[in-house]
Amino acid sequence: MTKKLLRALAGEAVWPPPVWLMRQAGRYLPEYRALRDRAGDFLSLATTPALAAEVTLQPVRRFAMDGAILFSDILIVPWALGQGLRYAVGEGPVLPPIRDAAGVAALDIGRLDAAVAPIMETVRLVRAELGEAALIGFAGSPFTVACYMVEGGGSREFAEIRGMAHGQPALLERLTDLLVDATVRYLSAQVAAGAEAVMLFDSWSGVLSPRLFRRFVIEPTRIIVARLKALHPDVPVIGFPRLAGVMLGEYAAQTGVQAVAMDTGADPARVAAMVPATMALQGNLDPIALLAGGAAMRAEAESILAAMRGRPFVFNLGHGILPQTPPEHVGALVDHVRSS
Amino acid sequence: MTKKLLRALAGEAVWPPPVWLMRQAGRYLPEYRALRDRAGDFLSLATTPALAAEVTLQPVRRFAMDGAILFSDILIVPWALGQGLRYAVGEGPVLPPIRDAAGVAALDIGRLDAAVAPIMETVRLVRAELGEAALIGFAGSPFTVACYMVEGGGSREFAEIRGMAHGQPALLERLTDLLVDATVRYLSAQVAAGAEAVMLFDSWSGVLSPRLFRRFVIEPTRIIVARLKALHPDVPVIGFPRLAGVMLGEYAAQTGVQAVAMDTGADPARVAAMVPATMALQGNLDPIALLAGGAAMRAEAESILAAMRGRPFVFNLGHGILPQTPPEHVGALVDHVRSS
Numbered sequence: 001m002t003k004k005l006l007r008a009l010a011g012e013a014v015w016p017p018p019v020w021l022m023r024q025a026g027r028y029l030p031e032y033r034a035l036r037d038r039a040g041d042f043l044s045l046a047t048t049p050a051l052a053a054e055v056t057l058q059p060v061r062r063f064a065m066d067g068a069i070l071f072s073d074i075l076i077v078p079w080a081l082g083q084g085l086r087y088a089v090g091e092g093p094v095l096p097p098i099r100d101a102a103g104v105a106a107l108d109i110g111r112l113d114a115a116v117a118p119i120m121e122t123v124r125l126v127r128a129e130l131g132e133a134a135l136i137g138f139a140g141s142p143f144t145v146a147c148y149m150v151e152g153g154g155s156r157e158f159a160e161i162r163g164m165a166h167g168q169p170a171l172l173e174r175l176t177d178l179l180v181d182a183t184v185r186y187l188s189a190q191v192a193a194g195a196e197a198v199m200l201f202d203s204w205s206g207v208l209s210p211r212l213f214r215r216f217v218i219e220p221t222r223i224i225v226a227r228l229k230a231l232h233p234d235v236p237v238i239g240f241p242r243l244a245g246v247m248l249g250e251y252a253a254q255t256g257v258q259a260v261a262m263d264t265g266a267d268p269a270r271v272a273a274m275v276p277a278t279m280a281l282q283g284n285l286d287p288i289a290l291l292a293g294g295a296a297m298r299a300e301a302e303s304i305l306a307a308m309r310g311r312p313f314v315f316n317l318g319h320g321i322l323p324q325t326p327p328e329h330v331g332a333l334v335d336h337v338r339s340s
Numbered sequence: 341m342t343k344k345l346l347r348a349l350a351g352e353a354v355w356p357p358p359v360w361l362m363r364q365a366g367r368y369l370p371e372y373r374a375l376r377d378r379a380g381d382f383l384s385l386a387t388t389p390a391l392a393a394e395v396t397l398q399p400v401r402r403f404a405m406d407g408a409i410l411f412s413d414i415l416i417v418p419w420a421l422g423q424g425l426r427y428a429v430g431e432g433p434v435l436p437p438i439r440d441a442a443g444v445a446a447l448d449i450g451r452l453d454a455a456v457a458p459i460m461e462t463v464r465l466v467r468a469e470l471g472e473a474a475l476i477g478f479a480g481s482p483f484t485v486a487c488y489m490v491e492g493g494g495s496r497e498f499a500e501i502r503g504m505a506h507g508q509p510a511l512l513e514r515l516t517d518l519l520v521d522a523t524v525r526y527l528s529a530q531v532a533a534g535a536e537a538v539m540l541f542d543s544w545s546g547v548l549s550p551r552l553f554r555r556f557v558i559e560p561t562r563i564i565v566a567r568l569k570a571l572h573p574d575v576p577v578i579g580f581p582r583l584a585g586v587m588l589g590e591y592a593a594q595t596g597v598q599a600v601a602m603d604t605g606a607d608p609a610r611v612a613a614m615v616p617a618t619m620a621l622q623g624n625l626d627p628i629a630l631l632a633g634g635a636a637m638r639a640e641a642e643s644i645l646a647a648m649r650g651r652p653f654v655f656n657l658g659h660g661i662l663p664q665t666p667p668e669h670v671g672a673l674v675d676h677v678r679s680s
Binding site: 156159162163165166167169206207208209210211212213243244245246247248249250263264265266267268270271274284285286288289291297299300303318322 | 505506507546547548550551553583586587588589590603605610611614626629637640643
């Protein structure tokens with residue numbers, strides 16, 4: 001029998017809906033923190049198959065989630081292409097910024113397969129352990145990954161890459177093309193190793209003007225989805241164009257994704273009116289409501305469930321789970337969704 | 341003859357459209373930097389009528405803008421209510437955070453009129469100097485102002501106020517009610533002193549879930565607009581619900597604002613389809629395109645103008661002008677809009 005999450009992604013109005021949470025494998029879980037302390041740093045944890053597989057499985061065991069998302073990071077691709085990457089304590093990721101043609105030319109897609117081999121081993125280990133939960137692979141979308149590559153890390157405004165998009169669009173296009181190739185290769189390897197669905201995280205697409213959104217978000221996403229479909233026709237792609245706002249309908253219509261993940265601010269009923277009735281939606285409880293717990297959390301969850309009843313839907317958050325979230329709140333949320 | 345900007349805000353499809361830019365009085369202008377150095381700090385500049393009026397007028401003289409926006413800050417209201425405010429160099433605003441009922445109770449609306457008296461003098465001085473340009477007063481919307489009051493300054497995530505919205509909604513409502521009263525009083529005084537239109541900046545409304553957006557953005561804005569209308573029926577209110585995304589149509593329909601300002605990511609054609617044909621739209625050139633200048637800037641401006649031709653529209657940016665913007669780019673942009 002097909003897994004519940006995959007049925008929903010295929011367009012079936014499964015009810016109660018399947019549930020998993022972005023960053024469900026993470027710091028809010030004591031068993032995660034214990035394992036992370038053993039691994040040393042984040043990159044070692046993400047590239048040591050036995051540990052990464054264990055971390056991926058922890059929330060599935062604790063909460064019987066319907067989805068297991070590979071424990072990894074969207075910056076694995078630049079790292080695998082040879083751009084240096086380290087995680088500075090309290091600062092987030094740090095990379096030597098790429099700002100010119102030489103920087104793009106120095107990236108080497110020939111390194112990718114060998115670099116991500118341990119991650120494929122993680123995928124195989126997780127898949128072998130999963131029962132009813134479906135395994136979700138993922139990558140960052142080219143634009144969001146390029147944000148970090150060009151800025152050299154996180155940023156509030158991402159002024160460098162936005163300047164490049166306006167002033168040197170051909171250069172950003174060259175980087176985007178390379179990231180499209182690398183992303184297809186990376187996601188396709190995840191599917192070959194056992195991923196049953198994949199998700200494209202586009203955390204920063206909302207900083208672009210509509211013209212640039214079409215050029216650097218919709219178009220590369222469309223190519224990635226088309227190439228993945230050609231290789232793996234039955235594997236659904238979930239797109240998450242965070243802060244896309246009024247561009248969400250166009251993204252849903254033109255990229256070819258099977259499902260769209262909604263951010264915290266998106267009204268599920270309004271988004272439903274912008275996409276085909278058979279397209280699965282995913283989301284979008286405010287992670288702060290999960291942190292608050294209790295009646296506030298139930299009221300928010302209830303308004304999402306009421307809007308999504310009768311259509312294909314996957315319950316999730318609108319953004320990643322916060323590290324200070326009490327694990328019992330997650331348990332209560334999953335129970336609430338399952339009793340809906 | 342009614343000023344061009346006011347005709348557009350009243351629903352007339354004036355073409356070429358009137359133009360002004362958010363933060364047009366600011367650090368990118370050498371004449372501003374010279375004056376600011378004389379004033380000492382930002383608060384002194386904003387509360388010294390002769391200097392604030394001069395700063396307000398600088399871009400109008402240099403570029404013949406159709407609108408002059410009062411040189412001030414959205415945090416004038418908490419400052420006037422007695423919450424300490426200082427601008428730390430390189431850090432932005434710092435306030436002692438308000439997190440409980442005692443903090444809200446300590447705010448004193450009785451201080452407001454006297455505290456903002458110098459700002460009303462600025463409004464009078466500016467209005468006396470303006471020719472064809474219309475004078476725009478402004479305030480932050482209650483939610484965005486409360487963001488800074490509760491966090492104690494800027495924030496990437498605004499986790500404190502979002503936690504309060506979920507966990508202590510009655511407390512946030514008390515603060516919101518006080519800010520609604522203060523905002524009506526403050527904007528009404530600006531109109532009495534000579535402001536011909538007012539704008540409500542809601543920079544952070546996009547961080548809220550739809551339920552909370554309705555409660556803490558749409559509802560207080562609706563009350564402010566209704567009370568201003570009762571006092572000054574002919575003064576248009578421009579609402580700027582930044583990052584409202586798919587909630588923009590509901591905001592436009594339910595708050596009573598005459599015009600909606602669009603952020604950088606909003607597609608003007610899609611927004612136009614979400615609001616009445618007689619409602620003025622304002623926006624939304626990417627400030628980074630203005631920084632880049634040249635063909636990139638013209639292409640972005642052109643796509644906005646093409647979408648807005650034939651409807652009431654005010655050309656502007658999607659976010660404030662960046663300090664490193666060359667003033668010549670602003671001149672070139674204004675020329676481009678005027679020749680459209």
